[in-house]
Amino acid sequence: MGRKTILAKLEGYRMSEFRKRVLVATLSIPRGETRTYKQVAAMAGSPDAYRAVGTALKNNPLSPAIPCHRVIKSDGSIGNYSGNGGRAAKLRLLKSEGAV
DNA sequence: TTCCTGACGCTCG
DNA sequence: GCGAGCGCCAGGA
Numbered sequence A: 001m002g003r004k005t006i007l008a009k010l011e012g013y014r015m016s017e018f019r020k021r022v023l024v025a026t027l028s029i030p031r032g033e034t035r036t037y038k039q040v041a042a043m044a045g046s047p048d049a050y051r052a053v054g055t056a057l058k059n060n061p062l063s064p065a066i067p068c069h070r071v072i073k074s075d076g077s078i079g080n081y082s083g084n085g086g087r088a089a090k091l092r093l094l095k096s097e098g099a100v
Numbered sequence B: 001t002t003c004c005t006g007a008c009g010c011t012c013g
Numbered sequence C: 001g002c003g004a005g006c007g008c009c010a011g012g013a
Helices: A003-012 A017-027 A037-044 A050-058 A086-097
Strands: none
Touching (some): A017 A050
């Protein structure tokens, strides 16, 4: 699935711009790399909205398409993950991509 | 419209 | 160096 398709789907969902920006920022994370919630918040336009970033990713309608598992905490911890498998799957994906 | 919660971050003890 | 507490913005009820 191409990024363009995902962007089109995001447009289809009724979500705020900030929320879409967060998802797009997450999509911009290359495989094997990880970004902190702070970084994603900054890319979304609100560096101090790292709390909202978690809320946005938690409600992401394209969980399998968006690599939300590449978003970790600033201290290097995995943080939380509402996807299938939870933090364990998240960590496993990061290891598979060589991000860990 | 208002209040509460949240996939966090930073500072203080 | 580790643990606890307070503060940030956005969304949902």
